[in-house]
Amino acid sequence: MTQQSFDVERIRKDFPILTRELPGGRPLVYLDSGNSSQKPTQVIEAMREHMASHYANVGRALHVLGSESTEAYEDARSKIAAFVGAPSRDEVIFTKNASEALNLVAYSFGNPNNTDERFRLGPGDEIVISEMEHHSNIVPWQLLAQRTGATLRWFPVTDEGRLDVGGLDELVNERTKIVSIAHQSNVLGTVNSVSPILARVRQVGALMMLDASQSVPHQPVDVAELGVDFVAFTGHKMLGPSGIGVLWGRRELLDAMPPFLGGGEMIEAVWMDHSTFAPVPHKFEAGTPPIVEAVGLGAAVDYLTSIGMEEIKAHEKRLVTYALDVLQEVPGLTVIGPRTAIARGGTVSFTLEGIHPHDVGQILDDVYGIAVRVGHHCARPLHLRFGIPATTRASLYLYNTTAEIDALVRGLHHVQKVFG
Amino acid sequence: MIAESMYQELILEHYKHPQGRGLREPFDAEVHHVNPTCGDEVTMRVKLADGGKVLDVSYDGQGCSISQAAASVLHELTTGSTVEETLSVVDEFTRLMQGRGQVEPDEDVLGDAVAFAGVAKFPARVKCALLAWMAYKDAVIRSQG
Numbered sequence: 001m002t003q004q005s006f007d008v009e010r011i012r013k014d015f016p017i018l019t020r021e022l023p024g025g026r027p028l029v030y031l032d033s034g035n036s037s038q039k040p041t042q043v044i045e046a047m048r049e050h051m052a053s054h055y056a057n058v059g060r061a062l063h064v065l066g067s068e069s070t071e072a073y074e075d076a077r078s079k080i081a082a083f084v085g086a087p088s089r090d091e092v093i094f095t096k097n098a099s100e101a102l103n104l105v106a107y108s109f110g111n112p113n114n115t116d117e118r119f120r121l122g123p124g125d126e127i128v129i130s131e132m133e134h135h136s137n138i139v140p141w142q143l144l145a146q147r148t149g150a151t152l153r154w155f156p157v158t159d160e161g162r163l164d165v166g167g168l169d170e171l172v173n174e175r176t177k178i179v180s181i182a183h184q185s186n187v188l189g190t191v192n193s194v195s196p197i198l199a200r201v202r203q204v205g206a207l208m209m210l211d212a213s214q215s216v217p218h219q220p221v222d223v224a225e226l227g228v229d230f231v232a233f234t235g236h237k238m239l240g241p242s243g244i245g246v247l248w249g250r251r252e253l254l255d256a257m258p259p260f261l262g263g264g265e266m267i268e269a270v271w272m273d274h275s276t277f278a279p280v281p282h283k284f285e286a287g288t289p290p291i292v293e294a295v296g297l298g299a300a301v302d303y304l305t306s307i308g309m310e311e312i313k314a315h316e317k318r319l320v321t322y323a324l325d326v327l328q329e330v331p332g333l334t335v336i337g338p339r340t341a342i343a344r345g346g347t348v349s350f351t352l353e354g355i356h357p358h359d360v361g362q363i364l365d366d367v368y369g370i371a372v373r374v375g376h377h378c379a380r381p382l383h384l385r386f387g388i389p390a391t392t393r394a395s396l397y398l399y400n401t402t403a404e405i406d407a408l409v410r411g412l413h414h415v416q417k418v419f420g
Numbered sequence: 421m422i423a424e425s426m427y428q429e430l431i432l433e434h435y436k437h438p439q440g441r442g443l444r445e446p447f448d449a450e451v452h453h454v455n456p457t458c459g460d461e462v463t464m465r466v467k468l469a470d471g472g473k474v475l476d477v478s479y480d481g482q483g484c485s486i487s488q489a490a491a492s493v494l495h496e497l498t499t500g501s502t503v504e505e506t507l508s509v510v511d512e513f514t515r516l517m518q519g520r521g522q523v524e525p526d527e528d529v530l531g532d533a534v535a536f537a538g539v540a541k542f543p544a545r546v547k548c549a550l551l552a553w554m555a556y557k558d559a560v561i562r563s564q565g
């Protein structure tokens with residue numbers, strides 16, 4: 001099923017961890033990339049090389065290493081800007097992860113330091129998210145609502161695991177200041193259609209943010225084409241290291257927003273009674289940034305680009321089509337989320353009748369070396385919506401194969417033998 | 421294989437055939453404990469008699485095999501004993517579970533609960549094993565007012 005242009009066996013050779021043996025001689029079957037992805041040699045080497053030959057702090061050191069390090073760090077910013085189609089590299093802000101990017105934007109609303117009308121938020125104003133959000137796209141808005149007295153509202157999710165936009169015109173209205181939803185769900189795999197929601201958001205003069213943590217790693221994403229105001233994603237899910245995430249925002253909005261964290265490198269001048277701030281992106285990058293991590297993320301997007309995001313998307317579509325077919329033949333297995341490969345990514349969450357996901361995950365790992373995630377995957381409201389405490393989740397990426405999906409199915413049959 | 425040391429036959433037996441399950445009257449105290457990371461839940465009732473005897477421990481709940489089997493074993497070990505005896509079993513069980521697999525269990529104190537020794541090697545599952553036992557301790561304290 002592998003096409004000539006996409007050679008999964010060749011790709012697997014780039015990921016050293018995929019050939020390691022687990023204790024007891026089990027091979028590793030890694031089906032947890034939605035949680036965090038593995039890293040190719042190219043990323044590991046780029047980071048090693050930077051630390052071995054070019055490392056120094058960025059922005060403030062005038063020596064050779066300082067300028068090489070700064071250049072590598074800023075070069076990574078340019079690569080990431082190009083990767084997501086950002087109109088300007090200054091619109092790419094490095095954060096610690098997607099969570100920080102989401103918090104940064106939430107912090108700029110209802111903030112006395114922000115006089116821009118679009119960010120004014122108080123009692124009577126509304127924030128809209130959805131039932132399928134990761135806690136990282138829930139809690140910052142909950143905290144914001146608590147701080148300001150604004151109301152937090154939710155798009156419902158249908159039984160099939162799609163966003164229910166039936167009430168769009170009522171839900172997003174003149175009181176709405178910001179709509180923030182997942183581009184792709186980390187549990188359901190659902191890819192949300194942005195344009196109908198964005199059209200309504202523009203009609204009412206609100207702003208829109210996308211949590212693209214699960215889409216940027218798996219499909220071509222062009223922020224300008226999407227047309228939203230803010231996009232958050234995270235390095236460790238897209239072959240990069242942990243410790244680095246990205247906020248993309250429209251320049252004009254970023255300029256209007258107040259700083260988030262204060263510290264070195266984010267200032268223009270500091271007096272004893274006040275400070276002025278550096279232009280974006282540096283205004284939002286207080287302190288020594290994740291330098292080596294940025295270099296690693298730059299190498300990761302080079303790697304993804306060399307394979308091709310369209311090819312990666314197509315490979316995952318073939319895999320998930322196969323996975324949905326064979327998984328749904330397992331007796332007692334219920335897929336939570338779209339059951340066909342249309343407008344969904346390679347994340348499949350499911351329940352096995354009568355068997356708790358913890359037991360499923362433990363047996364899969366201990367007996368077969370299959371790494372899946374079990375629990376609520378940081379999306380508790382979504383699990384409440386479906387009336388279940390937890391699911392088992394297999395999430396696929398460019399290095400996964402149909403043979404690994406077969407192993408999962410064999411593992412599930414064994415789980416049923418143990419607990420049946 | 422590691423799983424075998426965790427899923428002892430005795431644990432699976434208790435999971436498939438739980439002892440003393442279902443909430444019963446009369447009771448002195450009822451508690452509800454949850455494990456927020458995985459949604460395991462247990463509701464537990466305790467009925468004590470004069471002289472410090474445990475007359476009945478009844479429970480209901482949902483969750484993984486470890487959490488549900490632990491409640492069943494707890495029911496067997498506590499019902500009919502004295503409060504004092506049962507609390508020393510709870511202490512020994514807690515010590516075993518929090519020992520990261522390094523603690524030698526005292527079989528004389530633990531009885532069947534020794535089957536959970538393998539769980540201690542899985543930090544993520546220790547909370548599952550302890551859920552019912554912590555609920556029991558809580559319920560006893562409340563019963564004694």
Ligand SMILES: Cc1ncc(COP(=O)(O)O)c(C=O)c1O
Nearest residue numbers: 097098099134136186211213234
């Ligand atoms: C949809 C979604 N949003 C946000 C996050 C948070 O990412 P991070 O933990 O890197 O901040 C994740 C991943 O855990 C996710 O899947």
